[in-house]
Amino acid sequence: MDLVLNVADSYVLSPYVYPASWPEDGALRQILSLLVLTNLGAAVLYLGLGVTNYFLIFDHKLMKHPQFLENQVRREIKYAMSSLPLISIPTVALFFAEVRGFSKLYDNVDDSPLGWPGLLLSMISFLLFTDMCIYWIHRILHHKLIYKLFHKPHHLWKIPSPFASHAFHPVDGFMQGLPYHIYPFLFPLHKVLYLAxxxxxxxxxxxxxxxxxxVPDALTGAINGSAHHTDHHLFFDYNYGQYFTLWDRLGGSYRHPSALLGKGPHDLIRKLQAEGKLGEGRVTAEGKVNGVARKEE
Known part of the structure; x- marks a missing residue:
């Protein structure tokens, strides 16, 4: 994060914001700057990537699904934008520790004992480490003692849009993001690669x-894509993973995506349209999703 902070200091904060009496390496100034940059960056990434995906990739036919809520997109954005500032507070504490040199982030490839191959190894280990951690954090968040307190708001979106991606309770959002911030304190990682x-x-x-x-057929069983995660939102106890299906398979929580079996949200929409039932405000008369009873959370 110090790369971003240095650029902001050089081009904006030092020339136009802070008085000369506030040194760039002052703790208070760094904390305030990180707080602003973290919130600004989170909003830009969330809204920028979300809008791009919403208009270029997201299938708007899903908004016809009976479980897609009224004004859902607006509600997702509102919830996310109210949570991100709160998530940023503990996140800034970790960024501050990075900036003060407590992490294992490094500037030059030569600083890595493995050189350029070390970058590839770091990328792979980052994905594997964070996927493992998020699986278990996510699964713990589904425990009945804490689910309603922190994770249930995210499951309000049964048929999510791209804007549901960050629509978490602040505690939930921080906990699931924590592995990304812990990694560079445990393992060496190039600063540019970390930002990427x-x-x-x-x-x-x-x-x-x-x-x-x-998802390419050959990767369907290994990659935890949108089809897998949609089933997590619909059926609750499956597909907790972030990138891969490995830990779901090891933990007994893997479910092959219903959308890839002809039983997904699009299939239900087509069925209801054919039956003239779309818009009745229910999935079926029995309260099922494609004939499978959905667990109430």
């Missing part, structure tokens, strides 16, 4: 909420 992975994480988080179920 941070952007990728946001893109991926939006993509698994966008209803685009296309």
């Amino acid at each position: 992975l941070y952007v990728f994480v946001n893109i991926w988080t939006i993509s698994i909420h966008d209803g685009d179920y296309r």
Whole structure:
């Protein structure tokens, strides 16, 4: 994060915002700057990537699904934008620790004992480490003692849009983002690669909420895509993973996506349209999703 802070200091904050008596390496100034930059960056990534996905990728036919709520997109955005500032507070504490040199982030490839191959290894280990951590954090958030307190708001969106990606309770959002921030305190990571992975994480988080179920057949069983995550929203106890299906398989929570079996949200919409039932405000007379009783949360 110090790369972003340095650019902001050089071109905006030092020339136009802070008085000369406030040194760039002052703790208070760094905390205030990080707070502003983190909130601004989160909003730009969320809204920018969300809008792009919404208009270019998201299938708007999903908005006809009986479980797509009235004014849902507006509600998702409102919830996310109210949560992001609160999520940023503990996040800034971690960014501040990075800036003060407590992490294992490094500037030059030569600083890595493995050189350029180390960058590839770091990227792979980052994905594997965070996927494992998020699986277990996500699963714990589904425990009956804490689910209603923190994670239930995210499951309000049974048929999510891209804007549901960040529509979390602040505690939920911070906990699921924590592995990304812990990694560079445990393992060496290039600063530029860290920023690139941070952007990728946001893109991926939006993509698994966008209803685009296309995944190469050879990767369907390994990649936790939008089809997998949509089933998590619909059926609750399955597909907790972030990128991969590995931990769901090991933890007994893997479910092959219903959308890839001809039993997904699009299939239900087509069925209801054919039966003339679309718009009745219910999924079926029995309260089922394609004949499968949905667990109440």
